[in-house]
Amino acid sequence: MGIPHPIPYQGSKRKLAEIILRYIPDDTQRLIEPFAGSAAVSIAAAYHHKAHQFLLNDLNVPLMNLWNRIIHQPNDLAAGYQYLWERQHGQEKDYYAFVRDEFNRTRRPDYFLYLLARCVKAAVRYNAAGDFNQSADNRRKGSVPDTMRSHIVRTAELLLGKVALRDTDYREVLETAHSLDVVYLDPPYQGTSSGADGRYLAGLAHDEFVDTLKNLNQQGIAYILSYDGHTGTKKYGKSLPISLGLTKLVLNAGRSSQATLLGREAITYESLYLSPSLIARLDVSSQLYTPLSSLPLVSAL
Numbered sequence: 001m002g003i004p005h006p007i008p009y010q011g012s013k014r015k016l017a018e019i020i021l022r023y024i025p026d027d028t029q030r031l032i033e034p035f036a037g038s039a040a041v042s043i044a045a046a047y048h049h050k051a052h053q054f055l056l057n058d059l060n061v062p063l064m065n066l067w068n069r070i071i072h073q074p075n076d077l078a079a080g081y082q083y084l085w086e087r088q089h090g091q092e093k094d095y096y097a098f099v100r101d102e103f104n105r106t107r108r109p110d111y112f113l114y115l116l117a118r119c120v121k122a123a124v125r126y127n128a129a130g131d132f133n134q135s136a137d138n139r140r141k142g143s144v145p146d147t148m149r150s151h152i153v154r155t156a157e158l159l160l161g162k163v164a165l166r167d168t169d170y171r172e173v174l175e176t177a178h179s180l181d182v183v184y185l186d187p188p189y190q191g192t193s194s195g196a197d198g199r200y201l202a203g204l205a206h207d208e209f210v211d212t213l214k215n216l217n218q219q220g221i222a223y224i225l226s227y228d229g230h231t232g233t234k235k236y237g238k239s240l241p242i243s244l245g246l247t248k249l250v251l252n253a254g255r256s257s258q259a260t261l262l263g264r265e266a267i268t269y270e271s272l273y274l275s276p277s278l279i280a281r282l283d284v285s286s287q288l289y290t291p292l293s294s295l296p297l298v299s300a301l
């Protein structure tokens with residue numbers, strides 16, 4: 001049945017998760033995702049027994065409430081989703097608007113899941129008042145209830161009793177990291193380089209982020225970072241300082257959906273950075289870790 005993925009989410013690392021897992025050392029006790037989103041890497045790691053414990057954190061409180069429901073009341077959540085999904089038929093547009101209003105009033109996790117399943121690009125958008133204001137993509141009806149139930153229940157089975165959930169700033173959860181943990185960092189999308197002033201990663205201060213990485217290095221905490229990349233000739237993301245001592249891998253993330261819409265065949269390449277402490281923990285002699293020089297798509301920073 002494959003790896004479950006219950007939360008439709010823009011920026012999900014679902015397609016790259018199994019490649020990223022190759023860089024999680026065998027001695028990993030706990031995998032920490034400070035920018036969890038749909039936690040594609042943690043779910044894949046649980047599926048492949050790559051860590052014993054998991055810590056999922058995201059600043060988006062309704063999202064973490066949804067995670068709490070997935071783990072602790074999966075059948076109840078699946079029933080809530082089914083109820084909404086079945087009632088939308090023949091009135092999809094108006095029903096989405098109704099559920100969105102109800103979500104903004106109640107913040108209920110089942111409403112949030114339905115909105116993510118139906119909204120444009122599965123992209124979370126809030127207005128200044130903190131209300132969810134993303135429009136419906138009326139071509140997306142949302143997963144059929146049986147499929148959604150299967151993803152929810154199988155995710156709960158993988159993570160129940162092994163996962164802690166937090167809804168705070170990424171720096172707070174990093175304070176709890178230990179030497180046998182691995183941190184997977186996937187900060188907010190930085191957009192294409194044109195137009196961005198470079199000081200922020202979609203709301204996150206870049207300099208503070210770099211300082212946090214320096215601190216992790218000093219404490220010997222191993223981390224994997226998804227950061228910049230390019231599609232065709234378009235680059236996105238600011239450079240990271242060489243002094244961080246990161247090893248850069250370039251992963252083929254497949255055809256960009258945006259480029260496909262425009263009739264182009266551009267492939268997106270995403271950078272993955274491995275921290276010095278992580279490299280030290282990987283078994284360089286194993287097949288899992290390919291030396292940099294022998295990988296055509298890999299370059300050192």
Ligand SMILES: C[S@@+](CC[C@H](N)C(=O)[O-])C[C@H]1O[C@@H](n2cnc3c(N)ncnc32)[C@H](O)[C@@H]1O
Pocket residue numbers: 009010011012013014034035036037038039040041057058059060168169170171186187188189203204
């Ligand atoms: C690119 S997404 C992560 C996607 C994830 N890897 C997945 O597979 O779905 C980045 C996430 O960071 C969260 N975020 C943004 N700023 C944050 C902060 N300061 N602390 C914690 N999470 C934050 C956003 O809510 C968003 O869910």
